[in-house]
Amino acid sequence: MPELPEVETTKQGISPHIRNKRVREIIVRQRKLRWEVPNDLLIDLPGNKITNIQRRGKYLLLYSSKGVLIIHLGMSGSLRIVDESFSVGKHDHVDIVLENGNALRFTDPRRFGCILWGQEPIESHPLLVKLGPEPLSNEFDCDYLFAQSRHRSVAIKTLIMDSKIVVGVGNIYANEALFIAGINPKRQARKISKLKYEKLVPSIKEVLRQAISVGGTTLRDFTNISGEPGYFRQSLRVYGRGGQECSACKNILKEIRLGQRSTVYCSRCQR
DNA sequence: ACTTCGACCTGTTGGC
DNA sequence: TGCCAACAGGTCGAAG
Numbered sequence: 001m002p003e004l005p006e007v008e009t010t011k012q013g014i015s016p017h018i019r020n021k022r023v024r025e026i027i028v029r030q031r032k033l034r035w036e037v038p039n040d041l042l043i044d045l046p047g048n049k050i051t052n053i054q055r056r057g058k059y060l061l062l063y064s065s066k067g068v069l070i071i072h073l074g075m076s077g078s079l080r081i082v083d084e085s086f087s088v089g090k091h092d093h094v095d096i097v098l099e100n101g102n103a104l105r106f107t108d109p110r111r112f113g114c115i116l117w118g119q120e121p122i123e124s125h126p127l128l129v130k131l132g133p134e135p136l137s138n139e140f141d142c143d144y145l146f147a148q149s150r151h152r153s154v155a156i157k158t159l160i161m162d163s164k165i166v167v168g169v170g171n172i173y174a175n176e177a178l179f180i181a182g183i184n185p186k187r188q189a190r191k192i193s194k195l196k197y198e199k200l201v202p203s204i205k206e207v208l209r210q211a212i213s214v215g216g217t218t219l220r221d222f223t224n225i226s227g228e229p230g231y232f233r234q235s236l237r238v239y240g241r242g243g244q245e246c247s248a249c250k251n252i253l254k255e256i257r258l259g260q261r262s263t264v265y266c267s268r269c270q271r
Numbered sequence: 272a273c274t275t276c277g278a279c280c281t282g283t284t285g286g287c
Numbered sequence: 288t289g290c291c292a293a294c295a296g297g298t299c300g301a302a303g
Contacts, residue, residue: 003296034279058297075297076281091281110280112297127299152275154274163298170296239296244292262294 002073002113004135004168005211007058010079014104015053018062019079022049022099030093034074034114037094041117043071045096057131057167061122068122069096074112080105132166135204140166146197149189156192157185159223159267160204169204171261173211175239184258184270185263210235238264 002010023045024235033039044066052063060079062069071079084095084103094115096104106115112185118125133139149156149166160169169177178185182197192200200263214232233240237247242255246266 007295032280034297072297074280075295108280109282110295110297112279152273158274161297174297259274261297 002075002077003170003172003211004058004208005173006043007055007073007168008212009059009215010056010073011053011060014079014081018050018096018098018104019033019053020049021102022065023047023096024099025097027097027103028093030111031090032113033093033097033108033118034072037115038117040067041069044117048091056123056128057134057163058170059128063122068118068120068125070114070116070118070122070125070127071106072114074110074114077106077108077113078113080107102140122249130164132162132164135166135208140201140205142194142198142201145201146194149192152189155185155258156183156187156189156200157243157261157263159189160200161261163260166204168208171237172236173204173207173230175264176207176237177269179238179265180207182270184267185258185265187271203248220251224267238266241265 001177025046026042028042028143029036048064048066050062050064050069050201054061058072060071061174062071069168073079082105084097084101085104086103089107091109092105092107093111094106098104106113116127121221122128127237133144146165149159157174159165160177162169175185181200183192183194183200211232214235238253241253242262242264244253245251246253246269251266251268251269253264253266255262257263
């Protein structure tokens with residue numbers, strides 16, 4: 001679930017329900033997430049308003065006058081607005097309960113996500129300080145990525161999934177963007193021409209923008225509990241389609257492993 | 272400085 | 288139907 005488009009969609013979904021709302025209490029049912037939920041958060045946040053909500057890469061940042069709540073959804077995390085009395089599931093680890101009786105509920109079966117507490121300037125937080133530019137910002141352009149790729153022998157797919165290079169490009173969209181750009185995911189980053197990078201950067205932006213717009217329509221209502229899945233699945237060109245025909249040339253799509261991640265591509269369209 | 276790999280967890284899927 | 292291994296949207300940090 002949580003690639004950048006879903007984190008962005010989550011941000012848009014929860015923001016109107018929590019902005020300028022005061023936190024009454026924080027209920028922690030399981031504090032062992034990727035890192036333990038810190039005590040300072042439980043002491044400092046209650047009684048204060050959430051003033052602003054931002055996204056940095058796949059991190060959600062909830063600002064208050066006492067500090068910043070940092071949330072990452074990991075591989076299986078999700079956030080939703082519920083009534084505080086709504087039945088609690090096995091993996092509902094944390095509730096941020098508001099004064100109006102609503103709660104921001106964090107659910108995460110695999111517990112690869114995290115809930116942390118940081119101080120401003122939050123960009124200096126250890127988890128955020130080394131992050132590369134946002135993929136949809138002007139800072140992330142062809143010149144930048146081309147420069148970063150020089151002298152790098154890693155596969156291009158590994159490079160664009162590296163958060164120090166650019167944030168928010170997960171496995172699904174790395175596969176998709178490389179297909180659209182016509183680049184073989186195994187190619188060494190330094191051996192790819194500038195011309196190809198001029199195709200790749202817009203492909204990454206396009207695929208993320210499109211997914212955000214779709215996510216925005218299917219995950220709109222965050223107070224609805226029905227939890228609708230399967231949003232853009234059908235529009236994927238390569239991810240999850242290994243062994244099937246390429247939508248462009250009918251060649252059989254190859255599935256390999258690259259850096260322990262499943263990688264699908266068309267050996268005819270992607271060189 | 273760069274690259275690879277193990278680790279953190281639970282749930283689902285596919286082969287036998 | 289049951290069992291078990293492999294795999295899943297992430298990413299940090301140690302080891303090479």
